Amino acid sequence: DAGVIQSPRHEVTEMGQEVTLRCKPISGHDYLFWYRQTMMRGLELLIYFNNNVPIDDSGMPEDRFSAKMPNASFSTLKIQPSEPRDSAVYFCASSLEGSYEQYFGPGTRLTVT
């Protein structure tokens, strides 16, 4: 298996623009997680899905952030409008039901200027 796939790997955008990050989990995994990592705040859980259904979005910073999982093999995290404080590395991870091990994608480094 190719592992968790994220795109793009790097994104540079201007404040106010819409940003869409994409994730393809490992085939057969039931859970999908979106994280954000910064030096100041560490690795924060934003939202997670179980069988394509959002379970906990309490970590989503504000209404500018939204996430969808239209099917078992694809998820998006959208920021609209983006702000400089959204600059971070965004990770997607997936796991199997009954297993605590999460497999992380390579991350998307987002820079908002």
Add this chain to the structure above:
Amino acid sequence: QKEVEQNSGPLSVPEGAIASLNCTYSDRGSQSFFWYRQYSGKSPELIMFIYSNGDKEDGRFTAQLNKASQYVSLLIRDSQPSDSATYLCAVTPYSSASKIIFGSGTRLSIRP
């Protein structure tokens, strides 16, 4: 109070020595505990997990858990330069066994 606390480091250890990494957590109901390793510019990867009080050994790595003290540690024996990385402690909160909460990580540097 943060849910999972770690000393940010850097922790500098000579090659061949034992590296000791520590973590405390606030949720007394937490049941599962993890150590992830993250190399610079890379994604986290799971290296150890522990559920029961006591020690769990895997090769050069030993995880230690003390639920009464709400304390988790990771020992790395015979430290190698390749062990230089950031180590993230993580726990599952009592409210949800499906997610894990990460500490901010301890940066470990093994000096030759």
